[in-house]
Amino acid sequence: MDCDSLTVKLDTYLDGEFPSEEMRAFDAHVHSCSSCAADSLARLQMKRSVQAAGRRFTPTSNFRQRVERSIAIKPRSSFGVRWMFAAALSILVVASLLATYLGVQRSRRDQVYGEIADLHVAALASSSRVDVVSSDRHTVKPWFQGKIPFAFDLPELQNSEFSLLGGRMTYLDQTPGAHLIYAVRKHEISVFIFQEAALRGKWDERSPVTRELSFSMETWSQGGLRYCVVGDAAATDINSLAELLKSAASS
Amino acid sequence: MPLFDQLYNFAHWLTRNRDEAEDLVQETYVKALRGFSSFQLGTNFRAWMYRILRNTFLTSRTGLKATMTVPLDLEQDGTDLPVDSVTPETIFIERSNTQLMRSTIDELPVYYREILLLCDVEEMSYQEISETLSIPIGTVMSRLSRARRTLRERLRLQFQEGPRPLSAAVASGINYGL
Numbered sequence: 001m002d003c004d005s006l007t008v009k010l011d012t013y014l015d016g017e018f019p020s021e022e023m024r025a026f027d028a029h030v031h032s033c034s035s036c037a038a039d040s041l042a043r044l045q046m047k048r049s050v051q052a053a054g055r056r057f058t059p060t061s062n063f064r065q066r067v068e069r070s071i072a073i074k075p076r077s078s079f080g081v082r083w084m085f086a087a088a089l090s091i092l093v094v095a096s097l098l099a100t101y102l103g104v105q106r107s108r109r110d111q112v113y114g115e116i117a118d119l120h121v122a123a124l125a126s127s128s129r130v131d132v133v134s135s136d137r138h139t140v141k142p143w144f145q146g147k148i149p150f151a152f153d154l155p156e157l158q159n160s161e162f163s164l165l166g167g168r169m170t171y172l173d174q175t176p177g178a179h180l181i182y183a184v185r186k187h188e189i190s191v192f193i194f195q196e197a198a199l200r201g202k203w204d205e206r207s208p209v210t211r212e213l214s215f216s217m218e219t220w221s222q223g224g225l226r227y228c229v230v231g232d233a234a235a236t237d238i239n240s241l242a243e244l245l246k247s248a249a250s251s
Numbered sequence: 252m253p254l255f256d257q258l259y260n261f262a263h264w265l266t267r268n269r270d271e272a273e274d275l276v277q278e279t280y281v282k283a284l285r286g287f288s289s290f291q292l293g294t295n296f297r298a299w300m301y302r303i304l305r306n307t308f309l310t311s312r313t314g315l316k317a318t319m320t321v322p323l324d325l326e327q328d329g330t331d332l333p334v335d336s337v338t339p340e341t342i343f344i345e346r347s348n349t350q351l352m353r354s355t356i357d358e359l360p361v362y363y364r365e366i367l368l369l370c371d372v373e374e375m376s377y378q379e380i381s382e383t384l385s386i387p388i389g390t391v392m393s394r395l396s397r398a399r400r401t402l403r404e405r406l407r408l409q410f411q412e413g414p415r416p417l418s419a420a421v422a423s424g425i426n427y428g429l
Contacts, residue, residue: 011399015370046399049352053349053353054372056263057264058256059259067276067277071281081284081288085283092253
């Protein structure tokens with residue numbers, strides 16, 4: 001994928017009309033090329049401006065009633081045809097509501113994944129990445145005592161390639177949680193733990209391992225807590241750490 | 252009537268007149284009801300309704316007048332020029348002038364106006380637009396591309412010819428590069 005081929009197909013890309021594989025290639029290029037990202041943003045904003053400007057005219061209630069009456073009193077339309085027309089309209093309403101609901105759900109989900117990625121990046125960019133600096137889980141875990149309204153278990157890492165760097169308090173959607181930072185080789189991985197009840201409905205249970213902004217992310221619910229593991233390490237590393245946490249939580 | 256607001260909005264954009272838009276929408280619903288037996292279940296109901304509305308418009312006096320100029324839907328339309336760092340889009344967004352956008356869309360030929368509205372306002376897929384306008388998807392893409400380019404060019408001209416066209420641009424040394 002190069003800049004020229006993206007420029008030529010930019011509108012089609014922003015209209016979401018390429019097959020998913022090609023869309024992913026465009027996504028990857030836009031994420032890595034600031035010039036194409038800027039062009040995409042400009043075109044997207046133009047599209048939004050057209051959308052905002054295009055929603056301009058609203059029918060009056062009188063007119064709506066007039067049309068409803070004109071449809072209702074059509075003598076030639078048989079009951080069956082009218083019923084089918086009403087059924088088609090009803091199906092459309094249900095489909096619209098469903099699409100809106102799914103769209104809202106997806107938007108919420110994308111938002112919370114984005115926020116998790118932001119928390120991870122913000123912590124790594126901070127001069128004091130952790131508030132409790134220790135590789136000892138028996139030091140890090142008690143540090144959270146009294147600071148968050150739940151307790152959790154951390155895995156023994158002696159025979160793994162992961163090491164615990166420390167922990168800090170974090171907040172998601174005004175909900176306090178624990179943020180632990182682990183290292184694997186040269187990568188740093190964040191583990192977020194929140195109360196599940198406070199963040200219910202914000203996660204996609206069907207695909208626990210996702211990639212957001214090139215970060216691998218795995219999330220699951222266990223023992224009333226919501227775990228989220230995120231980092232730029234390979235998906236297998238994310239998954240291995242997640243399995244260690246799951247074992248620790250269930251022991 | 253779930254599509255009522257959208258159809259009315261689209262009709263008003265096409266006719267540019269409230270009374271004509273109301274007549275057009277009313278006729279569309281009446282025709283849809285009358286000809287519902289011709290609707291094939293499992294096909295796109297929304298595209299079907301929009302197609303009825305558009306065909307009704309095209310056969311109206313206003314529609315015939317508006318479509319005296321026919322677009323050349325050449326598939327080999329060339330490519331868009333690369334986007335400048337300062338584009339009509341960015342300038343437009345800075346000024347956030349919805350009214351100007353509306354008047355610019357309003358002045359577009361009807362075949363550009365309708366495809367732009369179906370894609371960006373009604374958020375129809377290319378397939379739906381193809382069904383609504385009864386044109387191949389390749390034509391949808393090329394016509395849409397030309398509609399957007401024409402819109403950008405006209406906005407660019409509007410900014411250059413407007414009451415305060417160069418104040419911000421000159422101050423920041425912008426070259427519009429037409």
